[in-house]
Amino acid sequence: MTPIPPNESAGPLDGIRVIDLTHMLSGPYCTWLLGALGADVIKVERPSSGDFTRIVEPMLEDESLYFMSVNRNKRSLTLNLKDPRGKELLLKLAKGADVLVENNRAGVMVRLGLGKEDLAKVNPRLVYASISGFGQSGPYQHRAAFDVVVQALSGMMSVTGEPGGGPCRVGTSIGDIGASLFATIGILSALQKRHVTGHGDAVDVSMLDCQLALLENAVARTLNTDELPRALGSRHPLIAPFQAFATADRPLAVCVDTNEQWERLCRAMGLEHLLHDPRFTTGSRRNANHGELEPILKAGFSSRTREEWLQLFDEFDVPSSPINSVAEALEDPQVRHREMVVEVPPGSGRRFVDVPIRMPGSIRPSASPAPRLGEHNRGILAELGLGDSEIDQLEREQVI
Structure with a gap:
């Protein structure tokens, strides 16, 4: 069992340690969920600037709301993974971890010497989850992908919007969030399988694959009838009114x-x-x-x-x-009753959406705010056995 940060409530994933090598949205949303369920999530970031979304506006007291929303319930460790010492520290961290999540282009982690096979040598029980635009194989595997790219490529935009109108993106980042949810399911399944096999599986999640899965009925009709699904506005294709x-x-x-x-x-x-x-x-x-x-x-x-x-x-x-508008939805009496808006940390005035999972008999973990860049460097490195003088040197030489 790995240690949980002080003052955190126990949750269903109490004792599970997650190395978070993700950025933007598709990965951080997944690790936010794991952290909200009680996992000890260590977000590993670049020493100089961290996650790209730390500078995405709007800002609240010099912190990005985008970043703060999906990086709650995590600790921040800065590591230069191109420096051999930074890489060695990550391998040391991986020895005691249960899950690693990354959302780089296919091949990036292997080139860094931190692919699934590399980490399996130090910890064969590690569940290694990769979220990417197109998966770890196929002709598009090395391409960059963002939400609108996979919505467009999958056909999602062709069935969204008003009849006769132009292609329309779904109004939330369903390409990223859909992949995050499927990755979370895959990770939890791999952890359960590990109880039987003793080995951690690789979990390969493609944003494009996930969009096709979310299109379910439209795909089934396309494959099995002469119908070509199209944009219908707010209408359902099979039910009226x-x-x-x-x-x-x-x-x-x-x-x-x-x-x-x-x-x-x-x-x-x-x-x-x-x-x-x-x-x-x-x-x-x-x-x-x-x-x-x-x-x-x-x-x-x-x-x-x-x-x-x-x-x-x-x-x-x-x-x-x-x-409703989003503002009206947040004031709806049902939403208020379910306490789907939380203040993080309590008393701060910073409000975010809560995790939409209720588990009777389980303790709902209290939410901790998104960490400052490198906020937990010393605590995490001390857990790995490094002394103050070693940490000071790593700081001076910009390894952390």
């Missing part, structure tokens, strides 16, 4: 997935005659005749305000929702 509608004031979203919900919607809207219309008797028919159904519903929705419709739909048990 399942979209946003304007009201007398502000828009709302409605989802009718079953015939029972369709009946309740028609009664709530005073459109009972539609229940006997052969064009709309089943979900498939409603979807096939969407062009005829939508104008009828639009006219109905224009007769009341959003709040009036939401109250009616709540009474009739019709799935619906206001279309």
